[in-house]
Amino acid sequence: MRYGLESTENWQGEEWAVRAVGGGAAAKHYRCPGCDQEIPPGVPHLVAWPRFGAGVDDRRHWHKACWNARDRRSARLQRSRNAPRY
Numbered sequence: 001m002r003y004g005l006e007s008t009e010n011w012q013g014e015e016w017a018v019r020a021v022g023g024g025a026a027a028k029h030y031r032c033p034g035c036d037q038e039i040p041p042g043v044p045h046l047v048a049w050p051r052f053g054a055g056v057d058d059r060r061h062w063h064k065a066c067w068n069a070r071d072r073r074s075a076r077l078q079r080s081r082n083a084p085r086y
């Protein structure tokens, strides 16, 4: 691990680099892909990107809670097309 705050997680068959972003470093609005809500400046969150084949533009900013719940959220997203109706 090259950076203390960076870790690697496996998700969807890929290795993702995950880095914590402190509130002081967040200077703009980001849209969290987990909940489709904005992360305002000054809010600590996470930035994650696939280790391989990803450019800077592929980095995504997530709320910590949304990243932790990403399996639930992505499962719901992927299921929506062929989902049985409840």
Ligand SMILES: [Zn+2]
Residues within 6 Å of the ligand: 032, 033, 034, 035, 036, 037, 062, 063, 066
């Ligand atoms: Zn979110």
